[in-house]
Amino acid sequence: MDRKIRLAGSLAAAAALIEGALYLAQARIVRPAGTPTGLMAASLAQEGGYLPDPNRKYPERVLWGDEHVHTGWSVDAGLAGATLTPEDAVRFARGEMVKSNTGQDARLQRPLDWIAVTDHSDAMGTVGELTGGNPEMMADPTVKRWHDMMGQGVAQATAATLELVRAQATRRMPKVLMDEKWVASAWQKTVDIMEKYNEPGKFTAFISYEWTSNAFTGENLHRNVIFRGNADTTRSLTPLTTWATGDPAALWAWLANYEKTTGGKVLAIPHNGNLSNGRMFEERQYDGKPLTKEWVEARARWEPLYELYQFKGLGEAHPALSPTDEFAGGELWDTGNLAGITKQQGMLKTEYWREALKSGMRLQRKLGTNPFKYGAAAGTDTHTGLSASEENNFWGKLRSSEPSPDRWEHLFQKEQSYVRKDWTLAAAGQMGVWATANTREAIWDAMKRRETYATTGPRITLRFFGGYNFGAADANADRIVSTGYAKGVPMGGDLKAARTGQVPTFLIAAMKDPMGANLDRVQIIKGWVDNAGKTHEAIFNILWSDPATRKLVGGKLPAVGDTVDLATATYKNSIGATELVGSFKDPTFDPGQRAFYYVRVLEIPTPRWTAYDAVKYRVKMGPEVPMKHQERAASSPIWYNPA
Amino acid sequence: MGAAVRGWSIRALLRDPLLHFLLIGLALFLLYGLVSPGEADSRRIVITQSQVDDMVRQYQSTWTHSPTPAEIRGLIDTYIHDEIVYREGLSMGLDKDDAVIKRRIRQKYELIAEEEDHSAPTDADLDAFLKAHPEEFLRPATVSFDQVYFDATTTSPEAVGTVRVALQKGANPATFGQPSMLPRHVTDGEIDLVGREFGDNFGKRVAIAPVDVWVGPLMSGIGVHLVRVSSRAPPVLPPLDQIRAAVEREWESDRRSRSSLDDYRRARTGYEIIIRAKMP
Numbered sequence: 001m002d003r004k005i006r007l008a009g010s011l012a013a014a015a016a017l018i019e020g021a022l023y024l025a026q027a028r029i030v031r032p033a034g035t036p037t038g039l040m041a042a043s044l045a046q047e048g049g050y051l052p053d054p055n056r057k058y059p060e061r062v063l064w065g066d067e068h069v070h071t072g073w074s075v076d077a078g079l080a081g082a083t084l085t086p087e088d089a090v091r092f093a094r095g096e097m098v099k100s101n102t103g104q105d106a107r108l109q110r111p112l113d114w115i116a117v118t119d120h121s122d123a124m125g126t127v128g129e130l131t132g133g134n135p136e137m138m139a140d141p142t143v144k145r146w147h148d149m150m151g152q153g154v155a156q157a158t159a160a161t162l163e164l165v166r167a168q169a170t171r172r173m174p175k176v177l178m179d180e181k182w183v184a185s186a187w188q189k190t191v192d193i194m195e196k197y198n199e200p201g202k203f204t205a206f207i208s209y210e211w212t213s214n215a216f217t218g219e220n221l222h223r224n225v226i227f228r229g230n231a232d233t234t235r236s237l238t239p240l241t242t243w244a245t246g247d248p249a250a251l252w253a254w255l256a257n258y259e260k261t262t263g264g265k266v267l268a269i270p271h272n273g274n275l276s277n278g279r280m281f282e283e284r285q286y287d288g289k290p291l292t293k294e295w296v297e298a299r300a301r302w303e304p305l306y307e308l309y310q311f312k313g314l315g316e317a318h319p320a321l322s323p324t325d326e327f328a329g330g331e332l333w334d335t336g337n338l339a340g341i342t343k344q345q346g347m348l349k350t351e352y353w354r355e356a357l358k359s360g361m362r363l364q365r366k367l368g369t370n371p372f373k374y375g376a377a378a379g380t381d382t383h384t385g386l387s388a389s390e391e392n393n394f395w396g397k398l399r400s401s402e403p404s405p406d407r408w409e410h411l412f413q414k415e416q417s418y419v420r421k422d423w424t425l426a427a428a429g430q431m432g433v434w435a436t437a438n439t440r441e442a443i444w445d446a447m448k449r450r451e452t453y454a455t456t457g458p459r460i461t462l463r464f465f466g467g468y469n470f471g472a473a474d475a476n477a478d479r480i481v482s483t484g485y486a487k488g489v490p491m492g493g494d495l496k497a498a499r500t501g502q503v504p505t506f507l508i509a510a511m512k513d514p515m516g517a518n519l520d521r522v523q524i525i526k527g528w529v530d531n532a533g534k535t536h537e538a539i540f541n542i543l544w545s546d547p548a549t550r551k552l553v554g555g556k557l558p559a560v561g562d563t564v565d566l567a568t569a570t571y572k573n574s575i576g577a578t579e580l581v582g583s584f585k586d587p588t589f590d591p592g593q594r595a596f597y598y599v600r601v602l603e604i605p606t607p608r609w610t611a612y613d614a615v616k617y618r619v620k621m622g623p624e625v626p627m628k629h630q631e632r633a634a635s636s637p638i639w640y641n642p643a
Numbered sequence: 644m645g646a647a648v649r650g651w652s653i654r655a656l657l658r659d660p661l662l663h664f665l666l667i668g669l670a671l672f673l674l675y676g677l678v679s680p681g682e683a684d685s686r687r688i689v690i691t692q693s694q695v696d697d698m699v700r701q702y703q704s705t706w707t708h709s710p711t712p713a714e715i716r717g718l719i720d721t722y723i724h725d726e727i728v729y730r731e732g733l734s735m736g737l738d739k740d741d742a743v744i745k746r747r748i749r750q751k752y753e754l755i756a757e758e759e760d761h762s763a764p765t766d767a768d769l770d771a772f773l774k775a776h777p778e779e780f781l782r783p784a785t786v787s788f789d790q791v792y793f794d795a796t797t798t799s800p801e802a803v804g805t806v807r808v809a810l811q812k813g814a815n816p817a818t819f820g821q822p823s824m825l826p827r828h829v830t831d832g833e834i835d836l837v838g839r840e841f842g843d844n845f846g847k848r849v850a851i852a853p854v855d856v857w858v859g860p861l862m863s864g865i866g867v868h869l870v871r872v873s874s875r876a877p878p879v880l881p882p883l884d885q886i887r888a889a890v891e892r893e894w895e896s897d898r899r900s901r902s903s904l905d906d907y908r909r910a911r912t913g914y915e916i917i918i919r920a921k922m923p
Contacts, residue, residue, distance in 0.1 A: 133744070196888075196892050463824070476822045477822040514864030515864050578795075579823060579824060
């Protein structure tokens with residue numbers, strides 16, 4: 001051994017010993033009476049231990065990414081002053097230092113494993129021409145005015161963006177911006193960049209875009225379109241725009257045609273039903289006609305995932321629809337649609353994921369296929385090119401919400417009945433994928449089979465299996481993966497009809513973000529359709545920290561506590577658990593009823609990005625601004641299908 | 644004529660710099676007249692067939708059908724209209740102090756600067772770049788290790804110490820510790836991935852821990868560990884032919900970002916900049 005290495009080795013050993021000594025010197029270790037010390041492993045037969053099976057095919061490491069990233073090449077982002085390109089976005093995601101749109105040094109604390117840059121196809125690539133004053137564009141007085149507003153500071157630039165978003169949302173886009181020639185050229189450049197940065201085994205850069213339908217008046221029906229293949233099956237196409245129609249069925253037809261003509265594969269991820277004013281999961285076709293067999297089949301075929309968490313609010317559930325869910329509130333954008341048109345209470349019913357999961361099963365009884373069989377996806381929807389969902393490293397939604405002392409009170413949009421400011425942005429959206437390799441093909445395949453979960457940012461490790469042959473002893477962190485795959489199905493899967501007397505058992509293992517907060521609890525959320533065709537939901541608290549002191553009372557669990565210090569924007573992991581592992585056998589199981597089960601994991605309270613801003617910039621924000629929250633992860637469901 | 648006119652002699656006149664200046668000016672004027680298209684041409688607009696073909700092509704790509712003869716005449720009229728108004732505008736100085744025009748020209752200029760050099764890098768270029776930025780291309784250091792995990796909140800330091808002694812004496816590690824989702828064995832794990840999975844500090848510790856000895860307790864982001872490193876590989880700089888695509892990509896990205904900036908810096912040295920304002 002080289003002398004230097006040996007020296008380093010002994011220094012390390014010394015460091016380790018010192019660290020160990022510090023640990024050994026800790027005077028007080030809290031050990032609840034009656035808890036076994038657990039020093040002896042439960043079993044000698046450790047699967048996944050010393051000699052792991054080299055041929056096992058299941059995914060071993062969760063791959064973190066963002067399926068929703070806009071750069072300055074998206075017309076609204078560019079108009080708002082974003083100059084970063086898809087190349088910058090990919091470099092940032094890979095962990096490199098990038099100059100932000102406001103000239104600040106930006107870098108992720110932990111790189112992503114994969115990214116899908118999803119610039120809007122509508123008017124893609126027009127911003128460079130618009131900001132550069134392309135004469136063909138300046139001939140249009142509206143475009144000329146936007147161009148001029150962009151030169152008049154951030155506030156004007158943001159106002160121009162909102163005008164443009166509204167124009168697009170309400171089908172009043174200037175003709176020149178709708179010219180497909182800009183799109184094709186920007187698309188080819190995007191594909192070339194993704195090819196350059198996609199490194200199988202190391203980092204995946206998907207070829208992707210966003211299809212941005214806003215119906216007629218700003219009802220958000222957006223879909224991220226993600227291709228499995230490489231340039232050979234994507235470069236020569238022109239992404240579908242919504243100029244001809246905003247009907248999602250037109251997108252599905254385009255996707256089908258794409259697969260037929262190229263042999264490639266593609267899927268779409270809808271998002272922001274919360275801004276659709278009831279249209280995202282409406283139970284009729286775009287033109288108002290009743291649903292058909294073909295329609296539900298197409299939707300199920302092309303859309304395996306739904307984006308639950310992102311900057312513009314959480315779309316998992318809404319308290320008005322799930323009154324017994326004490327964690328459904330917070331980070332909700334439920335005041336209007338994308339254009340700020342006021343939301344009526346009745347619209348909520350067809351905007352949120354959990355309700356759609358329930359409705360989908362009800363429709364399946366009638367139409368034979370579940371059109372809303374959505375697994376869990378998450379992304380940021382950043383319009384800065386910076387995919388940053390870390391609370392203490394939040395780079396904002398638009399250029400105007402990049403870090404600055406007063407960004408919290410910047411106007412985001414004046415809606416009809418609500419003045420939305422930037423403090424309402426959620427620093428949310430990381431997606432965990434259980435793929436067998438870090439490649440386009442493997443990650444895409446995992447998305448397609450829904451072996452995915454969504455988090456609001458933290459890298460919580462989450463495993464979830466369902467099956468009929470699990471015993472309580474299978475809920476062992478060392479073995480859960482091999483047992484889970486051998487005897488059951490993972491998240492996103494389907495359970496076959498139960499034989500007489502069979503009841504499904506679920507295995508769950510959740511581990512805290514190794515660089516983040518401890519866990520409060522693990523819940524199973526069940527939805528089902530009763531024999532009369534009515535839908536229901538139930539929330540089971542199944543695992544939590546400090547079980548010796550926290551006891552269920554009427555199904556409810558006492559709060560975990562709160563260690564957040566807002567004066568310093570810090571928290572302590574002196575409460576909560578590092579890992580929660582267990583099983584769940586549904587006490588209300590009815591073999592004749594269609595049902596889904598998904599897992600939700602909650603962290604202990606931590607500072608929100610606004611709290612970090614308040615400390616860093618020494619600003620005092622209004623009482624309406626939330627300063628802490630409980631971050632979370634939600635898995636794709638496992639569906640139970642009766643005979 | 645006399646030798647002197649009011650004290651001016653021919654010789655003196657011939658030596659007068661003003662005359663030199665005027666003569667040079669006249670010569671330049673005549674020369675310009677010979678080589679420039681002249682006043683007449685600046686008031687002449689010629690439409691060539693290839694220009695018309697371009698207009699038609701542009702029209703087709705926008706509207707996906709060919710223009711009718713009337714539309715072609717319209718395109719030509721528009722072109723003439725544009726050209727005349729453009730020239731009149733220039734002669735009125737309308738291009739001066741216009742932010743839109745400045746930005747457009749800057750955009751074109753920078754694009755040219757960026758794209759000026761299309762030549763592919765040679766092996767020598769790439770080799771030099773690789774040598775100058777080895778850290779960007781290193782295959783990361785890897786480590787193989789076994790670890791025994793303890794929940795720090797339920798396990799006493801004394802108990803962990805006892806297990807370490809037992810392990811050091813050769814006890815079977817599989818019989819100790821608590822179940823965890825963390826792997827008990829890691830084979831050839833990249834240090835930064837180990838750091839991401841166990842927490843940064845743990846990754847750094849394992850990267851330098853001695854080989855074949857049980858050490859610890861080491862703290863991770865999850866809990867407490869006893870660790871035995873079985874092998875380690877230092878970071879390796881692969882030869883160019885194994886990483887050519889990545890080096891080319893970084894070389895190009897570097898060239899692009901530098902070329903427009905370099906060009907600007909070069910141009911700037913030719914300017915004297917005077918700021919007559921309070922700098923914030």
